[in-house]
Amino acid sequence: MRLGSGLPCEAEAEARVSRGAMAAGGLSRSERKAAERVRRLREEQQRDRLRQVSLILRKAAVERSAEEVRLLAESGDLVTELQGRSRRREGLKRRQEEVCDDPEELRGKVRELASAIRNAKYLVVYTGAGISTAASIPDYRGPNGVWTLLQKGRSISAADLSEAEPTLTHMSITRLHEQKLVQHVVSQNCDGLHLRSGLPRTAISELHGNMYIEVCTSCVPNREYIRVFDVTERTALHRHQTGRTCHKCGAQLRDTIVHFGERGTLGQPLNWEAATEAASRADTILCLGSSLKVLKKYPRLWCMTKPPSRRPKLYIVNLQWTPKDDWAALKLHGKCDDVMRLLMAELGLEIPAYSRWQDPIFSLATPLRADEEGSHSRKSLCRSREEAPPGDRGVPLSSAPILGGWFGRGCTKRTKRKKVT
Numbered sequence: 001m002r003l004g005s006g007l008p009c010e011a012e013a014e015a016r017v018s019r020g021a022m023a024a025g026g027l028s029r030s031e032r033k034a035a036e037r038v039r040r041l042r043e044e045q046q047r048d049r050l051r052q053v054s055l056i057l058r059k060a061a062v063e064r065s066a067e068e069v070r071l072l073a074e075s076g077d078l079v080t081e082l083q084g085r086s087r088r089r090e091g092l093k094r095r096q097e098e099v100c101d102d103p104e105e106l107r108g109k110v111r112e113l114a115s116a117i118r119n120a121k122y123l124v125v126y127t128g129a130g131i132s133t134a135a136s137i138p139d140y141r142g143p144n145g146v147w148t149l150l151q152k153g154r155s156i157s158a159a160d161l162s163e164a165e166p167t168l169t170h171m172s173i174t175r176l177h178e179q180k181l182v183q184h185v186v187s188q189n190c191d192g193l194h195l196r197s198g199l200p201r202t203a204i205s206e207l208h209g210n211m212y213i214e215v216c217t218s219c220v221p222n223r224e225y226i227r228v229f230d231v232t233e234r235t236a237l238h239r240h241q242t243g244r245t246c247h248k249c250g251a252q253l254r255d256t257i258v259h260f261g262e263r264g265t266l267g268q269p270l271n272w273e274a275a276t277e278a279a280s281r282a283d284t285i286l287c288l289g290s291s292l293k294v295l296k297k298y299p300r301l302w303c304m305t306k307p308p309s310r311r312p313k314l315y316i317v318n319l320q321w322t323p324k325d326d327w328a329a330l331k332l333h334g335k336c337d338d339v340m341r342l343l344m345a346e347l348g349l350e351i352p353a354y355s356r357w358q359d360p361i362f363s364l365a366t367p368l369r370a371d372e373e374g375s376h377s378r379k380s381l382c383r384s385r386e387e388a389p390p391g392d393r394g395v396p397l398s399s400a401p402i403l404g405g406w407f408g409r410g411c412t413k414r415t416k417r418k419k420v421t
Contacts, residue, residue: 053078098319101333107342109332113286113315114346116329117181120284125173126301127187127194130289130318131336135164137191161211161230162379166197166354169288172340174198175349184278186301188290190257196359198352201268205275207298209256212361213269214242218251224268225366228381231255237262244375247366276300282312289336292322356383 027035053075056068064072072079101109117123129137166174174197176182186205187194192212194204214231216223223246231242232255240254258264264272279285279301287295295301303311313329316322317339325331332339344351362383368375 049075050078050082054082057082094321096320099333100319100335106332106334106339109330110339110342110346112330113332113339114343116284116313116315117176117286117343117347120181122278122281123182123284123286124278124282124312125176125182125185126285126287126290126292126295127169127173127185127189128288128290128292128295129189131167131169132164132189132191132193133289134167134169134335134337135191135193137161137164161191162381164191164193165356166193168337168351169340170194170197170199171352171354172344172349173288175344175352176347177203179349181347182286183281184274186275186278186295188294192361195269195364196361197354198358198360202274204269205271205278206256206269207264207272207275208258208270209264209266210269211255211257212365213256214244214253215256215266215268216246216249216251216253217266218249219246222267223248225253226361226364227368228361228365229376229378231376232257233376233378242375244368244372247369272300279303279312285312285314287314287316287318287322287324288340289318290322291318291320292316292324296323356381359383 053072056064056072057079059068100106170193173182173185173194177185177199182203184203184205185194185199186207188208189206190209190211192206192210194206195201195210195212211230211232212227214225214227216225225244225247231253234243235241235255235257237259240257241252242255244253245251246253256266256269258270264270267273280303282303299305314324314327315330315332316324316328317332317334317336319333319335341351359381361381
């Protein structure tokens, strides 16, 4: 039978079923089965025709036979649907591509950005995983990002994050804050590098938590414990207890990470109150290294209740497309460190070098009690190699895969379990 031809027997059966249903006010079991067979047969016919049309569309127009041309003419709706699918796939591919501005064009854009920063009355910086890739911490949606690899069915592993240090971008933001050019930083990152760059706690909102901080939620206000190691070793999605207890009340401590699919409720280090206030006061927002696919879902950060003319001017630095590109006053396609190096030179500001001896995490950290020394197996931060335990010295950055916590089990998307039969 040729595709697209009628099915008289099935059509008559369907009509009989319909007449019987109207006469009896319902369908008998045999009638329901007959109707189901007709439905399945029509669906299979539609799938076969869709596959055939798809194969024809892949051919060049001059290579199509007269029969194939006729089939395409009879299948206008399918052709439109398949062409729409193809356009959407191509659009998604283009959005995932990394684009770099020409060096001269990038310098011109940086000059424009520097002018905007000088003239800003209240500048807020939004940061994403792209500012930490220079510290060998993978991003999420880049070509080798965590979500990208998971969608391709590939396994992920991450470096020992205790070896990661604040990047040129982190240190530049800290200097801009010191110079009162940046008023607040809103970060999606959990790596704690903003804190370690010397940015004051009051100037940071870590919306998705900090891998170095665990808290006691039984104490009022919540009692924070800043550590010099990743506290998320035993934690994951909807499972946040770290295995240690509060030094004051004895309650279980929990991490501060907000995983995908969770809602952040902690006051600190999320600091949503300060983030919301900063967004409401901002006249300029600089987005660095974020796809904005998560941040766009937070209306409080974008002043959407204000008329468009009164919303902050938006400047975006990212290699890939973002859903806020059309809103931006300027989009810079470049690596964050490259852009910030040019920007700081344009502003005439020196970028401070990171020093572990001056890393504030060591003065903020609460030491473990004697009975807690064996409560984790993650490598601790040390001010120098000489302070590191013998087994920890000289370990290269990429040698130790992360098996749990915020960058292991906690960052993988949940999959449906197959039923055991």
